[in-house]
Amino acid sequence: MEIWSLITNILLWFGLYVIVSLSLNVEYGYCGIPNFGKALSVIVGAVVAGGLMTRILMVAMGVHGDIITGSSAVSGEVTTLVKSNPLYGIVLFLVYIILALIIGAVVGAVFILPSARLKEDYLAITLLAIAETFTMVCYYNPVIVGSYYGVSVPNLFAFIPASVRYQTIVGIILITAFVVYIVLERIVESPYGRLLRGVRENEDVMKAYGRNVMNIRIKTMALGSGIAAIAGVLLTFYTLRVQPDSFMNYGRTFWTFFPFLIILLGGAGNNRGVVLGSLIFATLWELVDFYKDNIVSALHLPVEAVWLEYILFGVLMLLILFYKPEGLIPEKPIVTEPIKRKKS
Amino acid sequence: MGVVEGALIYSNLLALLALGLTLTYMTTAVPNFAQGSFAVFGSYIALTLLRLFGIHPYKSLPIAFVLGGLLGAGSYLLILKPLIRRGANVVTLMIATLALDLILLGFRGIYAGILGKITRQPCEMFMFSYLVKPVFGVPDILLVSSLVIVLTLLGLFFLLYKTKFGIALRASVENPMLSEIMGVDVEKTRLFSWFLSGALASMAGVLLPFKQEIVPATAELVIVSIFASSIVGGLSSIAGAILGGYIVGMSESLITYYLSVVTGNAGLLVYGKVVSLVIIVVTLLVAPRGLAGIRWRKVIRWRSGR
Numbered sequence: 001m002e003i004w005s006l007i008t009n010i011l012l013w014f015g016l017y018v019i020v021s022l023s024l025n026v027e028y029g030y031c032g033i034p035n036f037g038k039a040l041s042v043i044v045g046a047v048v049a050g051g052l053m054t055r056i057l058m059v060a061m062g063v064h065g066d067i068i069t070g071s072s073a074v075s076g077e078v079t080t081l082v083k084s085n086p087l088y089g090i091v092l093f094l095v096y097i098i099l100a101l102i103i104g105a106v107v108g109a110v111f112i113l114p115s116a117r118l119k120e121d122y123l124a125i126t127l128l129a130i131a132e133t134f135t136m137v138c139y140y141n142p143v144i145v146g147s148y149y150g151v152s153v154p155n156l157f158a159f160i161p162a163s164v165r166y167q168t169i170v171g172i173i174l175i176t177a178f179v180v181y182i183v184l185e186r187i188v189e190s191p192y193g194r195l196l197r198g199v200r201e202n203e204d205v206m207k208a209y210g211r212n213v214m215n216i217r218i219k220t221m222a223l224g225s226g227i228a229a230i231a232g233v234l235l236t237f238y239t240l241r242v243q244p245d246s247f248m249n250y251g252r253t254f255w256t257f258f259p260f261l262i263i264l265l266g267g268a269g270n271n272r273g274v275v276l277g278s279l280i281f282a283t284l285w286e287l288v289d290f291y292k293d294n295i296v297s298a299l300h301l302p303v304e305a306v307w308l309e310y311i312l313f314g315v316l317m318l319l320i321l322f323y324k325p326e327g328l329i330p331e332k333p334i335v336t337e338p339i340k341r342k343k344s
Numbered sequence: 345m346g347v348v349e350g351a352l353i354y355s356n357l358l359a360l361l362a363l364g365l366t367l368t369y370m371t372t373a374v375p376n377f378a379q380g381s382f383a384v385f386g387s388y389i390a391l392t393l394l395r396l397f398g399i400h401p402y403k404s405l406p407i408a409f410v411l412g413g414l415l416g417a418g419s420y421l422l423i424l425k426p427l428i429r430r431g432a433n434v435v436t437l438m439i440a441t442l443a444l445d446l447i448l449l450g451f452r453g454i455y456a457g458i459l460g461k462i463t464r465q466p467c468e469m470f471m472f473s474y475l476v477k478p479v480f481g482v483p484d485i486l487l488v489s490s491l492v493i494v495l496t497l498l499g500l501f502f503l504l505y506k507t508k509f510g511i512a513l514r515a516s517v518e519n520p521m522l523s524e525i526m527g528v529d530v531e532k533t534r535l536f537s538w539f540l541s542g543a544l545a546s547m548a549g550v551l552l553p554f555k556q557e558i559v560p561a562t563a564e565l566v567i568v569s570i571f572a573s574s575i576v577g578g579l580s581s582i583a584g585a586i587l588g589g590y591i592v593g594m595s596e597s598l599i600t601y602y603l604s605v606v607t608g609n610a611g612l613l614v615y616g617k618v619v620s621l622v623i624i625v626v627t628l629l630v631a632p633r634g635l636a637g638i639r640w641r642k643v644i645r646w647r648s649g650r
Contacts (some may be wrong), residue, residue, distance in 0.1 A: 034435045036442070038376075114625040118632060121375050121436050126624060128377070129568045133621040136565060140614045250426065250562050258447055260439055303454050310450030317443040320438055321427060 006290055008170050008224050012238065016297035019180050020255060021168045021262040021274045021300050023227035028260070029268035030188055031220040032200030034124040037111065037131030039255035041225035042080025043247050044107050045232020047138065048100045049153050050145040050242030057148075057154070067143065071151035075240075085131075085300050086159040093156045093237075097176075111184075116214045135251050138244040150243040153236045176234060180227055185271055187223070194219060194334055197269065214322035253310065255280040267327025275326060285309065292307040347601050349486050353555050353614050354487035355593025359586045360548040360575035361566070362418075362497065366540035366585035369574070370517045371423060371537040374437040379570050380563035381448035382542050386549025387558050388455060391470055395463045401550050402488055408546040415536055416542020419444055424562035425531075428558075449563065467559060472553040477514050484596060485554040492547055497586070504582075513537070517580075553606055565617060569596065576627050578634030 020042060027033045054067060057074045064070070082089035094268045115126040139146050145151050158166050187193055195216060203213050236242055258281065266277025288295070292305030320327070366380045370516035376382075386408040393399040393407065423440050432440075453468075461468040476483045504510035513533040515523040520530050552558065552566075573592040577584025604612040629636050 028435075032435075034438065036438070039451070081430035114628050118628065121373075121438065122575070122628065124435070125375055125571045127569055128630060129425065129621055131569050133617045136617050140611070150592060180348060193581075195568055252564055253446060253449075257442055260442070264439070270554055306456075307450040309454035310446050310453070314443045314450065316431065317446075318423060318440060320429070321440055321443075325430075325432070325436065 009342040011288045012170045015177040015198045017278040018177040019231040021259040023224040026226040030196040036124040037127035039251040040131035041228035042232040042255040045100045045229035049233045050237040068146040068149045074151040075154040078117045079158040081156045089156040099235040104229025105226035109222040112221040133310040135247045139248045145242045200263045219240045267329040273329035353598035355590045357548040359589025360591045361570045362543045362585040364544040367537045368541045371534045375523035377441040380567035382545035383549035386546030390550040408550045409543045412546020413539040417539040420538035430648040471557045479508045569620045572624045579634030581636030584636040591607040
């Protein structure tokens with residue numbers, strides 16, 4: 001049943017990338033903030049799950065010691081607890097998600113403070129620098145999420161048979177992605193969404209209309225980062241571990257560059273396009289991964305597939321920028337209720 | 345290698361990298377997110393020549409200069425120039441340099457694998473520190489890196505202030521449209537700045553493994569320090585970039601060293617990038633235009649008026 005595992009893999013990455021890319025679309029596509037530090041909020045989600053929640057559970061369960069050994073003790077205990085009563089698992093799941101949302105939002109708001117008033121290039125540089133530095137600190141500091149050793153995350157769905165655990169997680173991720181889509185679609189269709197587009201198009205006009213651009217940017221970053229942090233938590237539920245060395249090696253590429261690629265592929269400022277972009281990206285990624293042995297042996301080179309994927313997706317990004325900068329589904333003009341009434 | 349010596353070497357290299365970044369920002373108005381990859385490109389040239397032909401990295405500096413320059417010029421011609429002609433905005437250009445960075449990372453990974461197969465030695469991580477020899481009581485890398493930056497500055501000064509091309513280049517930075525009317529080929533000056541930027545970064549990359557280990561994430565991390573240096577210098581001032589390189593390089597090394605001595609925790613030494621980040625944030629909050637944007641006369645008058 002290789003084809004089924006391919007499809008579930010595609011759906012897994014599709015769901016995660018829909019969440020992260022939609023959140024980036026609010027920041028970049030609608031509000032015009034070039035958030036080159038998007039990876040930070042995903043990593044914050046993982047840190048909330050692996051670091052903060054583990055500590056809270058350690059205190060609640062009276063487990064002593066450092067986070068590396070403590071996390072495996074906590075995961076074991078929580079897993080047995082959840083097996084005895086599924087309700088604990090569901091409540092804990094909601095606690096993880098809500099906490100990630102709140103902390104992600106706070107981090108996002110603080111994250112942009114130094115540069116909220118600045119031009120796009122300074123903004124991008126600062127956001128990237130903050131994200132890279134935080135990633136590096138997570139990598140070196142064993143207190144946050146166990147540095148080299150990483151930490152375990154409890155299996156909150158231990159009450160579900162192990163044979164369908166993976167499919168369940170994918171289902172939960174897809175449901176979350178759908179909810180995020182609905183919520184964000186409501187937000188960007190509201191007057192607030194039009195305000196965001198206004199800030200993107202012309203800051204000075206918005207200021208002239210008495211809007212506080214800095215304030216809008218801070219709010220948008222809080223919203224976007226909170227949502228992306230949820231994706232970080234969901235990812236840890238899938239891997240059941242948090243490994244800071246993977247933040248270091250893959251963080252920026254996977255959670256900053258690829259979301260930008262998806263947005264530009266699908267069409268910036270357009271949530272439907274982003275969903276389409278995520279689907280195309282996840283399918284391409286998994287197909288390359290699926291056939292990587294064939295590709296590598298065809299090339300007669302001692303090559304790891306991931307490098308080929310980097311080159312492939314880097315070139316794809318350039319091609320989009322050259323030939324289709326508006327994306328597959330271009331942004332549509334705003335149609336408000338009064339305009340609709342006038343037309344009919 | 346002593347702490348101050350190490351800090352000076354690092355600052356020399358950072359000044360070279362920040363100078364390159366600033367040059368391309370001045371002419372093309374895009375911060376080049378691939379500058380770290382340009383540097384590691386040079387490191388791999390040096391590694392290849394050392395492992396395959398036994399050429400000492402110092403001797404590979406001229407080759408790295410030329411090849412790095414070609415990489416920079418090629419990046420401009422193939423990626424940035426067509427985009428600028430299509431009227432791309434600054435965010436699009438920045439995303440393009442991010443894509444370039446990823447492509448270079450992919451090629452680097454493949455190349456390291458192939459080179460490792462040929463030489464039967466791992467090439468994903470390497471250092472040249474075992475090649476350092478003391479000369480006149482200091483490590484020779486300190487002399488070489490200082491010599492490189494001094495020669496670069498002399499050459500640049502000569503070029504910018506003593507040649508016709510230099511005048512044209514400065515004019516096209518000052519006002520591209522007006523200088524085009526006066527017959528300056530702005531394209532040529534842009535291409536030259538990218539060539540020089542790649543060449544300087546590549547030379548810095550040759551010398552970087554003497555100071556720190558090259559790992560797959562090196563390019564992504566060093567970019568933070570490069571941006572910090574350029575931002576301290578105001579992002580569009582050559583003197584500012586050099587000064588910024590020394591400020592950031594020295595603070596990264598010395599502040600972490602001082603803190604590790606005071607707290608007795610040697611683990612603090614790895615957090616140099618946090619210092620860079622603090623420098624970026626403080627600069628943006630206090631003087632967003634960097635050292636070059638501060639009106640020093642006013643500051644001095646204000647100080648003496650007290």
